[in-house]
Amino acid sequence: MALGISVALCTRNGARYLPAQVQSICTQEPLPREIVLSDDGSSDGSVAVVRQAIEACGVASRVALTVFENKPALGVTRNFEQAIKACRHELIALSDQDDVWHPGRLARMAACFDARPELLLLHTDARLVDGELRPLGDTLFHALEVQPGELEAIAQGRAFEVFLRRNLVTGATAMFRRSLLASALPFSDEWVHDEWLAALAAATGRVDVLPEALIDYRQHGSNQIGARRPSFADKLRKAMDTRGSKHVQRWRRAQALLERLLALQGVVPQAVLEAQRGKVAHQRFRAELPASRLARWLPVLREAASGRYARFGRGKQAIVQDLLERG
Template identity: 60%
Template sequence: MTSSLSVALCTHNGAQFIGEQVRSICLQSLPPTEIVLSDDASTDGCVAIAEATLEACRSERPGLAIELRVIRNVPALRVTKNFEQAVRACSGELIALSDQDDVWHPERLARMAARFEQRPDLLLLHTDARLVDSALKDLGQSLFHALEVKPFELAWIHEGRAFDVFLRRNLVTGATTLFRRSLLEQALDFPKEWLHDEWLGIVASAIGRVDVLEDELIEYRQHESNQIGARRDTFLGKVRKALASRGTTHQDRARKAELLLERLRSLGDRVAPATIQKLSEKLEHQRFRAALPPSRLARCVPVLREAMTGRYEKFGRGTRGVVRDLFESV
């Protein structure tokens, strides 16, 4: 029996694209039972467009039984807390996250829901996506290509080692994600320091099974109004990042690791001791990076010593992290 499906759709002044997204949800071969639309103080009428689009779809497809529930936020909650509010209000056993400006392929929900039916241990599933411009023109690359996802990272996720991957970097994009509602028992509340999708992904990987479909099941729009987008860095872009100001990046990452460690420790036996140990080492590494001296010359010896431990590779992008720590400005 297919589990009930909810869509958590978050909007903010998305009138330009919301109609196409809602229509693509309605045209799913396995439609959801409900859409929970959490709107963040929009002023452009996007909620009315979503309501009208769903009504038109009902007229075109007699028997389409998708309930639309709208939550309006004034003032705006911003991305993480808006998605938290949306998923809290969802009643389905499976919850799909949805941005306001993408277009889903018709089989997206059916293909993903089938995996959950086949695998009772699966907590969260995410996929690749096709990058398109504001007019849905193909940009010639996928999300995973833009993120420079490596074959070993996908292999580790398939093997049940998603936590090891996510300790290095997040690969879960909310717009491609479906998860069991039961995950919220451990994942709520979402810390404001984390993005909702990376938080759900790493918590799920710490307490259960996460997997990935390497298929492009949505058109993922890239445009000027994206709050979060995907672009593959050019070589020059990588050089600029390596020489950019350190700012509070490493302090922020250390704080995120602290918050995750607190949450996982609070879950007791749900989290394996080895998982806690790995995260503790990750936190130690982030604190090391945050405490590096302003002088590039003074960083050389400690950075090279840290590199010898293997933790740059274990908890980051390896040589790329070493180079950034050696050359970033203050």
């Protein structure tokens, strides 16, 4: 028996793009059994646009619609948390308001869950398009500089090892089992919803990736979170930037995840707990580096020699950043 699918659709002033997205959802085979719409204080009639789009597709009698209208707005993570909590079916697909799903997306992803009961979360690549859906000649994974070894490690069941270094899961491409919420709720204040779900899924079960693009991912001026491959100049500019509070925030994120994993007694393997403890220690080290560039050289080189930059960060890129950032 096919698993039921819920769609968690979050909106905020997305009326311009919503008809195309809703149509792409409502022409999937199989149809999702429900759409949970959580609107974050829109002033452009986004909720009415979604209702009209569902009616126009002729599926209103077959796709249940639940609507939340937040006033005041909750923010991206809490908005998605609200929608996700209200989803009733076994598989939950996340949806941004401005993307377009390719035909067959739900069938392709749901088949993986049908065949693999151990699979908790699945994500994919995406085709990057402009505001008018014109292809930009790039994909999300290319923009993120995803390496073949990272995809291979995820496919081999070592997603947590990959996510210790960086997140590769974009919520708009993801589907997960509702059972994941037993460990993921409530979402951490320190994390974005998709990164949090990916981390908990990797720590408690199996994550996998499909390397093909199954959605069009719009890039436009109103993106909450966009994707663009950084140039060498971008990387150099970032390396020379001020340290600010980002390293402290990353330390807090790592600590928040460790605390959640420790609370899930008997669910999280000891190796995962030890790895996350190492991540916390590394992020604390980076957060506590001195303001003086000269004073950072010896401790950074020692940390590099230990291998922790390679295990818990972007390796040489992170080393250069810690040596060159302004205090």
